[in-house]
Amino acid sequence: MRSSSFLYFLTLMLFKQKSKHIGSIVISIVLISLISSLFFLSSSIKSSLKDTIKEQPDFVVSKSTIDKVMDSEYIDKIASIRGVESINARVYGRYYFNNKGKSALIVGIDPFEESNAKYLRVLFNDIDIEKFLSKDYMIVSSSVDNYLKSHFFKDSYTFKLPSGDFKRVGIYRVLPTKTNLIANDMIILPIDIAREILGIDDDGVTSISFDVANDAEWSNVKSLLYGSFIDINVVDKKEIISYYDEMFAYKQGLFLLLYIISLVTFMMILYQRYSSVYSVEKRDIGILRALGWSIKDILRLKLSESFIVAMSSFIIGVVIAYIYVFIFDAPLLKYIFFGMDNLSVEIELKPYIDIGMLVSLWLIYTIPFISAIIIPSWRVATTSAKEAMK
Amino acid sequence: MIEISQVYKTYNMGTESEFEALKGVSFTVRDKPVILKGVSGSGKSTLLSLIAGFEKPTKGKIIVDDLLVSKLPDLHLSNYRATRVGFVFQHFNLIESITVLDNIIVPLIPIYKDIEYIKTLAYRAMKRVGIEHKAHQDTKDLSGGEKQRCAIARALVNDASLIVCDEPTANLDKKNRDNFIDIIGDLHSEGKRVIIATHDPVFENLDFECEILNIKDGRIEE
Amino acid sequence: MSSILLNSEVIIYLLSQSLILALLAISFIYTISIIRKWDFDSFDTKQFKLEDMSYLVSTIIVIALVLKIFLLFYFVHTIDALSEFVAGAMCGAGVIKANIYGNYVLVMGIVSVFLSLVWISINSLDIKAKNYPYMRLKSYLFIAIFLFILIEYILSWLYFTNINTTQVVSCCSVIYGKVGGGVPFGLDNFKLLTLFALFFILILLSLWLANYVVVFISALAFLIVSYYSVVYFFGTYIYELPTHKCPFCMLQHYYYYVGYLVWGLLFGGVFLLCDSMIMKIFFHTKSDKSQKIALLMIVSFVILSIGYVLVYYIKNGVLL
Numbered sequence: 013m014r015s016s017s018f019l020y021f022l023t024l025m026l027f028k029q030k031s032k033h034i035g036s037i038v039i040s041i042v043l044i045s046l047i048s049s050l051f052f053l054s055s056s057i058k059s060s061l062k063d064t065i066k067e068q069p070d071f072v073v074s075k076s077t078i079d080k081v082m083d084s085e086y087i088d089k090i091a092s093i094r095g096v097e098s099i100n101a102r103v104y105g106r107y108y109f110n111n112k113g114k115s116a117l118i119v120g121i122d123p124f125e126e127s128n129a130k131y132l133r134v135l136f137n138d139i140d141i142e143k144f145l146s147k148d149y150m151i152v153s154s155s156v157d158n159y160l161k162s163h164f165f166k167d168s169y170t171f172k173l174p175s176g177d178f179k180r181v182g183i184y185r186v187l188p189t190k191t192n193l194i195a196n197d198m199i200i201l202p203i204d205i206a207r208e209i210l211g212i213d214d215d216g217v218t219s220i221s222f223d224v225a226n227d228a229e230w231s232n233v234k235s236l237l238y239g240s241f242i243d244i245n246v247v248d249k250k251e252i253i254s255y256y257d258e259m260f261a262y263k264q265g266l267f268l269l270l271y272i273i274s275l276v277t278f279m280m281i282l283y284q285r286y287s288s289v290y291s292v293e294k295r296d297i298g299i300l301r302a303l304g305w306s307i308k309d310i311l312r313l314k315l316s317e318s319f320i321v322a323m324s325s326f327i328i329g330v331v332i333a334y335i336y337v338f339i340f341d342a343p344l345l346k347y348i349f350f351g352m353d354n355l356s357v358e359i360e361l362k363p364y365i366d367i368g369m370l371v372s373l374w375l376i377y378t379i380p381f382i383s384a385i386i387i388p389s390w391r392v393a394t395t396s397a398k399e400a401m402k
Numbered sequence: 403m404i405e406i407s408q409v410y411k412t413y414n415m416g417t418e419s420e421f422e423a424l425k426g427v428s429f430t431v432r433d434k435p436v437i438l439k440g441v442s443g444s445g446k447s448t449l450l451s452l453i454a455g456f457e458k459p460t461k462g463k464i465i466v467d468d469l470l471v472s473k474l475p476d477l478h479l480s481n482y483r484a485t486r487v488g489f490v491f492q493h494f495n496l497i498e499s500i501t502v503l504d505n506i507i508v509p510l511i512p513i514y515k516d517i518e519y520i521k522t523l524a525y526r527a528m529k530r531v532g533i534e535h536k537a538h539q540d541t542k543d544l545s546g547g548e549k550q551r552c553a554i555a556r557a558l559v560n561d562a563s564l565i566v567c568d569e570p571t572a573n574l575d576k577k578n579r580d581n582f583i584d585i586i587g588d589l590h591s592e593g594k595r596v597i598i599a600t601h602d603p604v605f606e607n608l609d610f611e612c613e614i615l616n617i618k619d620g621r622i623e624e
Numbered sequence: 625m626s627s628i629l630l631n632s633e634v635i636i637y638l639l640s641q642s643l644i645l646a647l648l649a650i651s652f653i654y655t656i657s658i659i660r661k662w663d664f665d666s667f668d669t670k671q672f673k674l675e676d677m678s679y680l681v682s683t684i685i686v687i688a689l690v691l692k693i694f695l696l697f698y699f700v701h702t703i704d705a706l707s708e709f710v711a712g713a714m715c716g717a718g719v720i721k722a723n724i725y726g727n728y729v730l731v732m733g734i735v736s737v738f739l740s741l742v743w744i745s746i747n748s749l750d751i752k753a754k755n756y757p758y759m760r761l762k763s764y765l766f767i768a769i770f771l772f773i774l775i776e777y778i779l780s781w782l783y784f785t786n787i788n789t790t791q792v793v794s795c796c797s798v799i800y801g802k803v804g805g806g807v808p809f810g811l812d813n814f815k816l817l818t819l820f821a822l823f824f825i826l827i828l829l830s831l832w833l834a835n836y837v838v839v840f841i842s843a844l845a846f847l848i849v850s851y852y853s854v855v856y857f858f859g860t861y862i863y864e865l866p867t868h869k870c871p872f873c874m875l876q877h878y879y880y881y882v883g884y885l886v887w888g889l890l891f892g893g894v895f896l897l898c899d900s901m902i903m904k905i906f907f908h909t910k911s912d913k914s915q916k917i918a919l920l921m922i923v924s925f926v927i928l929s930i931g932y933v934l935v936y937y938i939k940n941g942v943l944l
Binding site: 016017018020021024028295296299300301302303304305306307308309396397398400401 | 447451454455456457476477479480481482483484485487489491495496497499500504507508509510511512513514515516517520556560568
Binding site: 051254257258261262264265266268269272307308311315366367368371372375376379380382383386387390393394 | 627629630631632633635636639640643644646647650676679680683684687691694695698701705708709751877881
């Protein structure tokens, strides 16, 4: 291994031929940062989502008919199943603001219910539940808050009830941004007020959630419930997690395929670039050959050059992607996963990268790169020594 | 000893532009420097490139110190060029974008690992031709004479036993030409074999004895 | 099926294999030319071009080999990643068994890496000689390797397109545990470990005595015995659970990806050693370099495996 002298010459040639490589480096960096950003974004959202979902109850029961309301019969039945704990009934519904179809998700909870109270305290250290219930108050997500403020509702909002009356509800707190992933357009209210706004009877609930400690019992519980009621829908946490897993994998795969198209173009550009042996380079390589460099030596030189170009582009591209996604929170790109119809998305992206992802990124770039430059490099390496005589 | 026996070289064989550059050349190089005289197109450059191992003949044998150069695979032929041949090109053929020092170390990189050792060898060669003060200057800024000295240093750096020169004095003024001839004389007295292809008449009246071969139309004239 | 094909890792794997196959196909075409027209004694320009072409062929094969080694590891990583989407699979073991092609793809991948390694050794010998003595041998060998890789490629497509995400597969505890039958050939752990030690010592001994054929055979035997030893014994110390027997779970991040190291050292070491022995037996080479590296890898593997057992014993005072 002629390492020291070879490296010296390699670095010498690389720096002297900067302009030759600058084009491929720039395009590489753009391509790599794009696909890396996508990967980083996707996995970060996925892991944040999974973390949030873990805190959710194991099961959620809702009604599958148009009339979404369940009465206490349902709650009693669920409570009677062995292994079921922490039953929590809620009222959900959509409230449409006046214009442009913007809506918010109304979540009616019983704040004294143990798990709800716990969750509220996790969100707001200093929450005073008594005070929350003393008057008509609600807790809103930051996007709802922004929306209301932009329509001149500063500390409260007046809901239009189905009965035709109006109800003014004050804003007690705004949800922290980290919940924006799944609570993007949410309004949390005490269950009675929610019932009023949504026009539901006193006893009615639209969702019943509960936990079942023993994993193995989950399918039993499900069949029991379906056996007891024909008009319900039972969703368990595992289903949600696999649903999101699949959706993310699907979206990611789709974009990867699109990326590959641009990759093919890139490969062709590379092939062309490194094939067009300018007369000066051809002469220089001919000189090397004439002075005793074998085909093997020149191949080593050319392939090492390309490898260094590829590696530097890769590292720079990945770093740029990291900064873009995790420091600037991926402006524009994140809408691929969230869609533009929700109220504006403000989330903090948590850095989540694993080695497998980096290897995948490395492969998707390096293998096409190498494939594109092998033949051009070989053509250059087999330049005859006689070229030097011309 | 260098033995050239019945060497033919044909270009573009089998096509319309088929051209036979060498038509059965034979001679032996022993101790005396060989001067190949002939006009351009006579085949002397082709002969040089065959001896130096740049290409292989279509027919015939070239044996350099018991090495059948005409039949070697690339790895060995390249090694032959790197270790046993020092070539001086007509137009110097330096890599313009790098310094004098870097040009001179090029032939040594496939042979030696240690860059510091290579640099000492390069300095030794540069001193010999009087160009070490220009070591870190970019080649494109050199004068004609300096470039030639750089080219010679490069040909000497590997301490090759065979020095081949193609029209070495064609682009030189009188002073540099005389310098060159002095160097050739020194090399000869060190025991190196020298082959020079030229049509410069100054080579007919040298201080030391040479063998002069006339080449015309791809054949050696008796 | 389509959801598997849209999985990023699968896309990347298949794309990479396709590119490598395309390059190897180019080598294949040139190799055919070489077989038909190679005549070292000819001075024809065509012959010189063939020599140039042979450099392209060998360059592509070297690069393809390095990439295929990466892809072998990546394949294992991919099937591990797929375990999230295949019902019932907790690690790669279940995914590999999702259809009949899985095992073949893995085995053929491993074999093609080994064959390529041998080809490269022969090639470096060939270009150092003065008249390319092994050109024909190399070329025919490459034809065989290429066909092998082509079949592997087709099988990998068949494998990925036939993974049924809804059909439940067995998890490793079923495949390798008591239900699956335990250690095969009627051996128990004690006998297995005895064989393990025996073959290891045999390798060292026959190397010292320079009996290369015995080294070769004992290395292969060692490979097979080690595979089972890792799955049924050493692995349980990595998982710290006597019932967890699985070659794939140790590749996951919970175990710090040590599986890649274990299998890499074992297969890499044995392959290098066998390759070195082939060169010594059939081509009479003298070089000891790759032999030393191979030995180093095998010894590291043994130390690593035993290390887990020792560490467990030191930490807990008992064995599993």
